[in-house]
Every structure is written in structure tokens, then in C-alpha cells.
Amino acid sequence: MQTIVINTGTELLLGDVLNSHLAFIAREIFPLGLRIDRQITVPDGPAIRTALAESMAEAEIIFVTGGLGPTTDDITREITAELLGLELRHDAAVMRAISARAARRGFRLTDRTARQADVPRGATVLPNENGSAPGLYLAANPASQKKSPHLFLLPGPPRELQPMFRSFVLPILREIVPQVSAVNRRTYRIAGMGESLVEEAIGERLLGVSGIELGYCARPGEVDLRIIGEQPALDQAGAIIAARLGPAVFSSDGASLEEAVVTLLTARKQTLAVAESCTGGFLAHRITNVPGSSAVFLAGYVTYSNEAKMKMLGVDSRLTSEHGAVSEEVARAMAEGARREASATFGLATTGIAAPGNGTTDKPVGTVFVALAADGAGTTVRKFYFPDDRPTFKELATQNALEMLRRSLLA
């Protein structure tokens, strides 16, 4: 079924925010055999009219995001009703939900908020469990003179759209889509290998598997290998990948590297403490993003200053003055200090120079040491060099720290 996504939002076209809806919707609808054929972004306001009219002539399913809010440039609801020749009516049940939400959170209702309870006649309301504006579904109308596809109007904020999509849009799609496709996708996530190395290891061999569509996506410290095809072909490809890449693949079910690490620690009933200098809390943040991490993650020590390294982790001040805070010796002492102080199975530490810092010839900006102290297995230190911007540097340093830990958990 021809599927189009229309994203409204001047902020997208001004570069204030990235469009995360497209990726989210694409992933959610794929298992139903649906793929997005075209995506369009238009500014808030009347431009939605042309985009919607053009898309209605082409598509069988249209998802529109944004423009359902309370402000004056939110006119998706009105334009849709107008294009479909439907009257807008005030929906008392929606209004009650909006009022109850405001009361629960201690917000005062304004006149503008009430507009969000206007519903085109015949539309199905998609409840918004995380915001005021409900979504709307208008079924395809084969009796209509103009072509009238299935139309979903969804709220702009991702934390409102995403749960609504899973709870209320997917069940409707399952009714609409004639039969779920036999085509599946699998994404193998690989750490510690560059894109060309991954392709060299498996590319030629995978070309020998007929009926698969292959895609590579390189991210900081990670390569994602996408395979689309029917199950037997996917299995054949999977066997090649397992044989050639083995432990470099950290997930094939979408799990993140931090999820893989927390899963392994939980299974082994082991615990972790981290000591961070240059990654400044990002390592702890990634781990604590995983539900259930509190069972394995004991403590994080964000020791930006040398004094904090001494006081919190017992790093000998002579190490710092002799070798510098960014050194193999200090990384080692930090990891061992974190492990000891928190009585954890593992201590994982980072120390390095993020841009725009002061590097030296010996230790230029981008240098980072990662140390892993393990109960009974001693301490390993690795040196990396990521001459990148600050966010990429933190991403790469934490990625490689998590991968060092994961590899040792496989042993």
C-alpha cells in the first residue's frame, strides 16, 4: 500500500529540531509489510493544504504529524476537515480528558486548549495518554468522489506520538493491511569494527544469498547491518554473519550496547561501578537508561577534578603529577578505585581530553584511556584516539568502554 508521511513544523525546516517521527513510524510499520514511499516536510500553517491534497491523490495511507496543538499555527485538524468536506464538532469526551489531565498536573486550562477537543465528523479519536491533543483517524472512503485514503493525524511531540502509535494506530493498521508480509528485517549491531572491515568480512558472501536486501549504516563506534528478506534467506545470511563476525555482533534484536551489557551482568549476577573523567557522567547515564540497571549498577564517580579523583577514588596524587590525569596509570587507578569503593565486580573508568581542551604533542586532544578492573582478573587499559567534536568524543569513548566490558563478560 502506497504510504506517505507528512511532517508539519516550521522548526523542522528552520533546523531547530531533527525529524524523529519518520524513523519511528518506518520501524513500527515495517513488520506489517508497509514501507514509506515518500515523506514531505512543510511549515506550520497553510502549506499543509497543498501537501495533503497532493498526497491524497496518490497514497493509500497517510500519516500527518504536528499541527494539532493549541496555538494559532496549529491548523492540521481544520485543513483536513475542509479538504474532506467534514464539519468540526466539539467532542465532550475529549474535553473531559483534557480537563482531567490539566487538573491532575495542576495546569490551568486556557481558551486555546479547548480547540484541541474539536473533531471532524466521523473521525475516530486516538487518545493521547501523554498530552492534551488527541490523534485522529479518518478511514478511507471508497464512496468519496475524490480519492480518500486512510488518514492518521498525530501529535507533534515524540513522547505523545510514540505511545499513541503503538496503542491505537497499530491495531487499526492491522485491520487495514490485507495480509502481513512474509518479509522480515533483522539489524545486526556491531561494535569495534569499521564499516569497510565489516563489508570486507561478509559483503561478498552475503551477495551469494538470493532474495535479501542489504544495507549498512555507520554510527559513532558502531556499524548496523540491515538485512531484509524472507525467513529462510534471513537465516542463511544470519549463519554467515555469525560465522564471520562472531562476538563482534552485540545484538540482532535491536538492543543497544548498554542493554546488552546490563543483560549480561544481570545473568551473571555481577555488579558495576564506573569512574568518569572525560565522559562526565555519560557512561552512567547510558547504563541507567536501561530499565532494571539498578540491580547491577552500584555507583558512578564523576571525577572531573584531580582532587575528586583522589578523594572519591583514592587515586594517588603522585600518579597524577607524574603521569598526568590523562594516562594509563590514572585510568587504572580510577577503575580499581571505583571497584573497591563500591564493592563491585567490575570498575570501568575513562580519562581523556575532549575538545576544545588543551592537548600536548604526546597526548593530543582526542586521546582517551579506558580501564577495566575485574574481580580476580586484574586490570586492562586501552588507549584510543578520537579527534572529534565533544559530543562524538563522548559517544565514542563510552561506546568503547561499554564494548571492553561486554567482551570481558563473554569470556
Add this chain to the structure above:
Amino acid sequence: MQTIVINTGTELLLGDVLNSHLAFIAREIFPLGLRIDRQITVPDGPAIRTALAESMAEAEIIFVTGGLGPTTDDITREITAELLGLELRHDAAVMRAISARAARRGFRLTDRTARQADVPRGATVLPNENGSAPGLYLAANPASQKKSPHLFLLPGPPRELQPMFRSFVLPILREIVPQVSAVNRRTYRIAGMGESLVEEAIGERLLGVSGIELGYCARPGEVDLRIIGEQPALDQAGAIIAARLGPAVFSSDGASLEEAVVTLLTARKQTLAVAESCTGGFLAHRITNVPGSSAVFLAGYVTYSNEAKMKMLGVDSRLTSEHGAVSEEVARAMAEGARREASATFGLATTGIAAPGNGTTDKPVGTVFVALAADGAGTTVRKFYFPDDRPTFKELATQNALEMLRRSLLA
């Protein structure tokens, strides 16, 4: 000038990567007075033909990203030449650059690579300093029978496109665009107020300022108010905003809340330590994302377990057993402990219950206490309730903690 961006890439429509080109191009061209009127994503392959043909009928400037690479589905170059009726010729200078790059990196050239040296007759080559495929610029042709806008074909990888855009596209745009616009933009970022309260406070009054365009963008714990217009109108709007919203505006120059906090701390020569339970390192991560934060941020204590709260922050175990780890009393003791242990001016602490945790009737999932201990000014504790998913909860808790600190720094 009517401007359209066409992004090609199956990976975008499958949800494997976010489209970062749109935001990048939008920001780069705004100072020239250009805005993107529409953006379209199409898969690799022949779908680019329709999108390009339609856009050529409408736009004065078109940017196409992707489809210039060596593989068989990279056909942007060929389709463009065909639509414009231009012959493709092999460009020896481009081929030499490709060969030199391959030699330098030890890559073997394949037949496919050579395709990247094909150039439509009359096109200007935009050198690629970070990859093989050059960009191409085709000037608008007023003599053409069909409408023929300015056309920029750009490579897909951001690390290739971005430097090429700044070095080679912007100089051409400066020639094309008749005169740089007097229109500016300003974004006021506001914490601690909902979108409808912000609009209620200033909306009507700003409607009285002629010649401005207004936009609201709600993020977790933040509203961004965008105003576009000529300088006198911007100043007039700015005065209204200052009078009505005052200290709720934390930046008008694009700075993030954490940047605003680090700037204030730096100016006051004061220091900070944070103690985090439910935010798990995210608060430290946000602060250490700011270049120069090392001068004011002394230490972060990620104390997930009660033991860590005791050992690292000296939180009396009776407090935890009597009031629970998620309580005003423990938040207070954490903030004071962090301040004392790190000898900082301020100690900022969070303790709460993130989903999917175990709440009680008294303290349901989403409850969080934020405490701020200040040198000589005692300790303030606030209770919040964010019954949201885990990432949003962490976002809201850190946002409100940073805002508490910022407000106290304004005093």
C-alpha cells in the same frame, strides 16, 4: 526564493538513520535570507525522478542529497542529466582526485568508483575533501524551455556534505541570492512554564507587533519561542518578552539551559557538585557537555544504591530507613553531602522513581525530589511529579534541577 530540499536514501525511509541534512542546510542558508519551503525524502533509485521533476517546476533553488555514490542505486547524477537534457561526460580532473584519494588510503578502484567522475555538461564540480563523489552545481537556465532552477547535488554522508556546503555551496549562494535579507531570527528559550501559559502571557501582546513571525516549540521542560522579523520589530517583541516573562527566559542566543548555568557559575566564580539517584549521571553529562565546564563542575556522585548514598555522600542510614530513599530528607542530605564532600559552592541532588519502577500510593512512579544546597543560603527541596517514560522522566528531572540552580544564580 522558493527553496526545496530533496533527500534520497532508503535508510531514511526505513528508519535506520535520522535526516540531519535538512537541519544543517536550513541553518546554513538562513543568514542569506533563504528558508526551506518544502523537503521531500525518496528512496534510492528511480523515485528521485518524480520528486525532482515536480520540484523543478516550483522551486528556484533545489538541494539534492545522496545518490552520488558508486553503487547501482546511486542515480541522482544520471536522472538530473536526463531531466535537463544534458550529456554526461567523464571528467579527467575529478577522476584524478578520486584515484589520488584511493591511493592515499590504500583502496582499490573498482569500475563503479569511476562512475563518480561523470559530470553533466556545464555543471560546476564541488570538490569533496572527505570522500570520493564530488558535488555538482547546475546554474539556473533562464533560456531553457522548461523551468530550470539552481540545482545542487550533494553527497549523502554528513561528514562529506557539511564541509563541502560551507566551502563551495555557500559562496555560490551568495552570488545567486539577490541581497542578503534584513530578516533575523531570535529564539527565546523558557523553562518552568507550559506552552499555553507562555502563549497566554505574551501571545496577544506579540500579535500587536507588526512584521514578526511567531513560532512555539514545546520540548520536555522547555518552550522555545521563535521570532523572525526585521531588527526594530524583533527589538519591540524582545521588550515585551522581557517585561512579561523576565527571568523565565534562560537564553535568547541559542544557549542551552546547561550552558546558561555554566556561564552564570563561571561569571560568579562559583562551583558545583551533583548527587544523582534517579537521573543516573544525566545531570553530570549535560553539564560536562558544555565546553569550559571543568572550571566550575567539581564532582558528580551517581548513587543508585542506598549504600552508595551513605558511603559517598554521608547520608545517614536512619534517614533512608525512616523516610525512604525517595524523600525530601534524603534529597536534602544528598545535596548537602555533595556540596560538603566536593567543597563546592552548590550541591544539587535528585532522588526519585523512574519508570518502570515500584511506586507507592504515597510516592507513585514519577515522583522526584530535587534539592539545592547553597553555601550560606541553606537548602531548598522541591517535589515534582513526572509520570512519563524513563528518558522523558530523566529529561524533566534534570531540566528542573538545572532551572532551580539557574534561578538561585540570578538572585
